[in-house]
Amino acid sequence: MRGLRIAAAVVVVLAAAVPAARADTLAVVKGQGAVRCGVTTGFAGFSAPDAKGDWKGLDVDMCRAVAAAALGDASKVKIVPLNAQQRFTALQSGEIDLLARNTTVTESRDTALGAIHAAINFYDGQGFLVSKSLGITSAKQLNGATVCMQTGTSNEQNMADWSRANGVQYKPVVIEQFNEVVNAYASGRCDVFTTDASGLASIRIAKLTKPENYVILPEIISKEPLGPFVRQGDDAWLNIVKWSFQAMINAEELGVTSANVDAQLKSPNPNVQRLLGVTGSAGKNLGLDEQWAYRIVKQVGNYGESYERNVGMGSPLQIQRGLNALWTKGGLMYPLPIH
Numbered sequence: 001m002r003g004l005r006i007a008a009a010v011v012v013v014l015a016a017a018v019p020a021a022r023a024d025t026l027a028v029v030k031g032q033g034a035v036r037c038g039v040t041t042g043f044a045g046f047s048a049p050d051a052k053g054d055w056k057g058l059d060v061d062m063c064r065a066v067a068a069a070a071l072g073d074a075s076k077v078k079i080v081p082l083n084a085q086q087r088f089t090a091l092q093s094g095e096i097d098l099l100a101r102n103t104t105v106t107e108s109r110d111t112a113l114g115a116i117h118a119a120i121n122f123y124d125g126q127g128f129l130v131s132k133s134l135g136i137t138s139a140k141q142l143n144g145a146t147v148c149m150q151t152g153t154s155n156e157q158n159m160a161d162w163s164r165a166n167g168v169q170y171k172p173v174v175i176e177q178f179n180e181v182v183n184a185y186a187s188g189r190c191d192v193f194t195t196d197a198s199g200l201a202s203i204r205i206a207k208l209t210k211p212e213n214y215v216i217l218p219e220i221i222s223k224e225p226l227g228p229f230v231r232q233g234d235d236a237w238l239n240i241v242k243w244s245f246q247a248m249i250n251a252e253e254l255g256v257t258s259a260n261v262d263a264q265l266k267s268p269n270p271n272v273q274r275l276l277g278v279t280g281s282a283g284k285n286l287g288l289d290e291q292w293a294y295r296i297v298k299q300v301g302n303y304g305e306s307y308e309r310n311v312g313m314g315s316p317l318q319i320q321r322g323l324n325a326l327w328t329k330g331g332l333m334y335p336l337p338i339h
């Protein structure tokens, strides 16, 4: 009896430890029938619910691409909204399978936080949003300003480093919930909002009642390479997320789109054939079937399509491709070979 009770206690302890320790995320995802994807609490262009309550955005497309590859259906995503402070705990504890939430890749996040990035799906940098009424044209004029930002972001450290280096004193107002920090800013509690420039564009368009009254200053004070993260210790799942993104940029480079992907199945180009699973064993190598990338392009689109729809010139945010263009067009998106 005593032995049994000890055994039972051991099982309970082990069971409690399972989410963080479980290594086969693909099996977990298949068992759930969904990819649990951590995104923002609502950040237009990257991850926000539309009028019908359907989550849309560049980061949501990352979640959808992984679901299309792993489960055969881009809609098999369970969205888990998270603020900046909660995101890594949610990944570590096993509450989510994938974090796709404008998260900057840094050394400490890739090591000490138990996470590892699978891709960079948006190259960004930190900027400043100010009211035009301040009459400021440069961040160097911000001495004595009150600066709003969110808890648990890389933005806090960057701001401190930049102000020290430039001799600009500021008063931080650091708030955990996104809507609260936006409200604090909109109500005039801060002179400046600082975060990734893409975030500022999103806040200006989607959260402030009179976007025309605000400007983004020219200074970009940091590098913010944003990307999806998975838990450390599951290389097979890391590869699925990594190559799902690679499929999207390879498709763009090869001119394969959601509209022409069926016709492209007959392409004589060996790279297109391998991408779409007509030849080769990319799918098998990932533990998937050979249509994994075909489904990503068909159901989600290539990276360029996703970019234009969500954050590019075809969207309210109107962010130029810039660093996020393909390497052949002067950007940093450099697809890795699929073979």
Ligand SMILES: N[C@@H](CCC(=O)N[C@@H](CS)C(=O)NCC(=O)O)C(=O)O
Residues within 6 Å of the ligand: 039, 040, 041, 042, 043, 082, 083, 084, 102, 103, 104, 149, 150, 152, 153, 154, 155, 177, 178, 181, 195, 196, 199, 224, 226
């Ligand atoms: N890229 C930075 C900042 C990301 C971040 O959390 N930005 C805020 C902007 S204020 C955000 O997305 N908030 C949305 C939310 O918490 O739902 C990081 O990884 O730390």
